Amino acid sequence: MSDPTNPTPTTPDPELPSSEGPQPEPSQPDTPPPTPLPPPVAPPETPPSAPPATPTPLKSPFSEEEARLRTQLYLTKRLDYQAEYYQKRSDEFNFNSDRMLYVSAGIMFVSTLVSSFSVVSGWPIWALITALLPAFAAGVSAFRSLYQWERQASLYDEAWIALQQARLTMPDEDYTEPGDYQRSLPQLVDQTEEILRGEAGQWGQINLAVKSGAQNGQTVAPPAAANGE
Template sequence: MSDAPPPASTSIHTKGDLEFLFKLYLNKRVESQMNFYTTRIRENELNSDFTFTASTFVMTLSSLLATISASDPAGSLRALVIWSAILSALAAMLEGFRQLYNWDRQLAIYRDAKLGLERAALIIPDNDLLDQSDIGAVYPRMIASTELVLTNEVNQWGQFLLDKEKQNEQPVERIQTIGTEEQRERIMTDSYGPQAEQSVTQETAAVNAASAPPTDASSNGTVPSEASTEKDETPPAAG
């Protein structure tokens, strides 16, 4: 019995198989994705142009009504003022709706992806030269280029969501709390200058000294305590 290893598998697609896979990928992946990008570009262009034109028209009409109502001294066209305010709110709503969906950014992403697919399709041979081309070399290059474009498009959507989250984030300011005395000193300083601050400091020190409890005379020579005073005033007992 021979110990030689079994022969390696040498199953290779035939040229007909490669041509079939090549055309299948080209029709179902590249051209289908190209049609999708074209449709989305047209849709986002229409949405962006419509909201921009509508908001501009409504804002212009609102300004016109406000001008007409302001030129009426008798005040008989007060209803135009109300309509002007309503149209201004409608124009602001349309502009906010346009910024919410950000159709211009979506349009840029789809255009870049379509342009990338068009560049990747440059390596595809023409139909009349397809039989003379090496499909085994062209097919892997076409797949790698196409999938790279689609991966970059997905990454752009992730960056788009991150940008939207950053726009929605609002910084929270930290409120610094200070004491009552410090507030008083700041008010006096801002109103009357440094001399007022010095007088306030001296007044605060005097109030703190007056409110301090008396200490024992034997400890530091200050005001004697009440107990020691009563003891000194007690007369000596008779012998």
């Protein structure tokens, strides 16, 4: 029997469950498993660069003999005809410009002679002629500048020279090879037509100069009047 004054601690029976119940284990946070890294991807192999493709020349729609005949026809009816026209116009305008220059210089020379004779003779009529001749010479010079023959002749000369240069694209008939006329005919036509368009554009610039001169009170002869059209 136990002594109430000296209590002894009682040890719980290990077989009996505790009144507090089983202690729960601490919960672990649900962490996802680490994602495996993807394997390294090798860079794509760069294919070797292909050599630049050689441009294939356009096949001419004409045979060599037909291209030769068309070239001769184009030279005769287009290039040579236009070059002859330019040459005639250039000669005509140069002649008109030189003739007006010679007339003006001749009038001034006659005016000098008449002036010297009027001093010796003392006649009033010679003094009047001496005063009028320089005015005639100035009128001839103004007429020459009005039509701009030198400028128009230079345009025709430049176009004629350009046509002769375009003619050099043609092969020499004594040293032709198969396919020369087929290759040179398109170049000849392109260069010739470009020259003719440029020559026509020059007249358009002169027309603009005529209009601007008329607005500014200046008188400039249009190309149609100078060409006699």
